[in-house]
Amino acid sequence: MGLLQFLKSQFLCHLIICYVFLVSGLLINLIQLCTLPLWLISKQLARRINIRLGYCIASQMVAVLEWWSGTECTLYTDPKSYQLYGKENAIVVLNHAFEIDFLCGWTFCERFGVLGSSKVLAKQELSYVPVIGWMWYFLEIVFCKRKWEEDRTNVARSLQNLRDYPENYWFLLHCEGTRFTPKKHQISMQVAESKGLPQLKYHLLPRTKGFYITVQNLRGTVAAIYDSTLNFRNNEAPTLLGILNGKKYHADLYVRRIPLESVPEDESECAAWLHKLYQEKDGFQEQYAQTGRFPGPITSPPRRPWSLINWLFWSCVVLYPLGLLLAQLLSSGSVFTIVTAVVVCSAVSMGMRWMIGQTEIEKGSNYGIKAAPENSN
Numbered sequence: 547m548g549l550l551q552f553l554k555s556q557f558l559c560h561l562i563i564c565y566v567f568l569v570s571g572l573l574i575n576l577i578q579l580c581t582l583p584l585w586l587i588s589k590q591l592a593r594r595i596n597i598r599l600g601y602c603i604a605s606q607m608v609a610v611l612e613w614w615s616g617t618e619c620t621l622y623t624d625p626k627s628y629q630l631y632g633k634e635n636a637i638v639v640l641n642h643a644f645e646i647d648f649l650c651g652w653t654f655c656e657r658f659g660v661l662g663s664s665k666v667l668a669k670q671e672l673s674y675v676p677v678i679g680w681m682w683y684f685l686e687i688v689f690c691k692r693k694w695e696e697d698r699t700n701v702a703r704s705l706q707n708l709r710d711y712p713e714n715y716w717f718l719l720h721c722e723g724t725r726f727t728p729k730k731h732q733i734s735m736q737v738a739e740s741k742g743l744p745q746l747k748y749h750l751l752p753r754t755k756g757f758y759i760t761v762q763n764l765r766g767t768v769a770a771i772y773d774s775t776l777n778f779r780n781n782e783a784p785t786l787l788g789i790l791n792g793k794k795y796h797a798d799l800y801v802r803r804i805p806l807e808s809v810p811e812d813e814s815e816c817a818a819w820l821h822k823l824y825q826e827k828d829g830f831q832e833q834y835a836q837t838g839r840f841p842g843p844i845t846s847p848p849r850r851p852w853s854l855i856n857w858l859f860w861s862c863v864v865l866y867p868l869g870l871l872l873a874q875l876l877s878s879g880s881v882f883t884i885v886t887a888v889v890v891c892s893a894v895s896m897g898m899r900w901m902i903g904q905t906e907i908e909k910g911s912n913y914g915i916k917a918a919p920e921n922s923n
């Protein structure tokens with residue numbers, strides 16, 4: 547093991563990375579809060595400022611993926627579509643099977659210049675996560691309770707708000723609604739069977755209502771669907787803790803650009819269209835399992851230095867006062883202050899561990915297990 551790899555595995559380094567993320571993140575959340583009065587005066591300016599503030603948080607995690615763990619991301623897509631990525635609004639339909647799929651999504655957003663403005667239809671629980679969840683309020687992320695009766699009006703309203711968004715964005719939809727587990731897969735395939743739909747091997751049965759409502763409400767402002775299928779080489783199941791430990795993964799993403807006009811306007815036809823899309827996605831995953839690659843040419847976008855520069859900037863901002871504080875603590879020699887510092891450090895690392903836990907599949911929700919008996923008939 548080289549010195550760098552040894553350093554990457556050290557808890558102290560993880561603590562420093564987490565400290566920078568947490569303290570700078572809370573600071574940025576605070577600045578976001580201060581932009582509230584601006585929304586009344588100039589909504590578009592407030593949005594543009596929040597896009598940059600959001601970038602400052604999200605790109606720290608991207609920096610850890612790209613520069614600390616060195617994870618590589620390969621894009622399979624046709625070169626004509628590639629020219630349009632980042633230059634138009636799009637709805638991204640992505641499979642949901644990995645703990646870091648959101649982070650790989652962010653990496654591609656960063657490389658195409660839409661990281662600060664990217665959006666998602668996210669479960670409500672994520673809005674309570676400090677730093678990321680709080681940042682999302684100001685980025686107008688669309689939250690859902692995964693209870694259609696409540697979601698139908700709230701989600702539509704939030705989507706309507708995005709119609710005059712001032713910068714290009716990608717709107718991420720995990721139509722499966724929850725992460726893939728063998729148990730959830732088995733149950734969703736029972737639902738598929740009861741509906742006379744073909745079986746899927748690598749995906750859960752997609753939920754169609756969120757897709758339909760998104761397409762309907764964003765029609766005219768979004769140019770295309772980016773049908774995206776993600777997998778990792780060597781059957782790896784990457785984790786955020788692995789990334790923090792400096793483990794290098796290799797992500798492969800296959801993206802097909804489908805003009806939005808080809809999605810039917812009628813609700814049941816739109817649902818059938820989505821089911822067909824997932825059958826095709828399943829085919830791509832089968833090809834990946836057999837051959838280790840997706841169809842089409844490879845056009846990998848290079849990583850950019852901005853995420854690293856941003857991380858270095860925030861490190862300087864928050865590590866300098868920490869250094870001064872630690873020096874004062876040690877020179878004071880007071881047992882009370884030293885014990886207080888140790889307690890605060892432990893609380894911070896437990897808080898960070900809880901946040902990382904939000905990404906872990908084994909700590910995931912029961913959605914798709916519990917709801918099945920009532921919903922499936």
Ligand SMILES: CCCCC/C=C\C/C=C\CCCCCCCC(=O)SCCNC(=O)CCNC(=O)[C@H](O)C(C)(C)COP(=O)(O)OP(=O)(O)OC[C@H]1O[C@@H](n2cnc3c(N)ncnc32)[C@H](O)[C@@H]1OP(=O)(O)O
Nearest residue numbers: 648651664668669692693694718723734753755756921922
């Ligand atoms: C290219 C690079 C990528 C770029 C990335 C871009 C941007 C990045 C930005 C941010 C990154 C951060 C990422 C954070 C990720 C967080 C993601 C999440 O939180 S996923 C969870 C929340 N999202 C969703 O759930 C979206 C999909 N869901 C829906 O659309 C739902 O329809 C809904 C709107 C949420 C409503 O759900 P609800 O359960 O209330 O109703 P449904 O109508 O869906 O359910 C009833 C329906 O489903 C059938 N059913 C029952 N059981 C099952 C089952 N087990 N499996 C499948 N189907 C089931 C039931 O029969 C009903 O069927 P029908 O519709 O025919 O009546």
Ligand SMILES: CCCCCCCCCCCCCCCCCC(=O)OC[C@@H](O)COP(=O)(O)O
Nearest residue numbers: 567606607610648678724725901902910911913
């Ligand atoms: C700079 C880097 C510091 C590294 C440490 C920072 C750790 C901070 C982690 C905060 C992460 C919070 C964002 C979580 C996004 C998780 C997205 C996700 O995958 O959610 C799951 C839902 O879609 C479905 O939930 P389930 O129904 O499967 O349950």
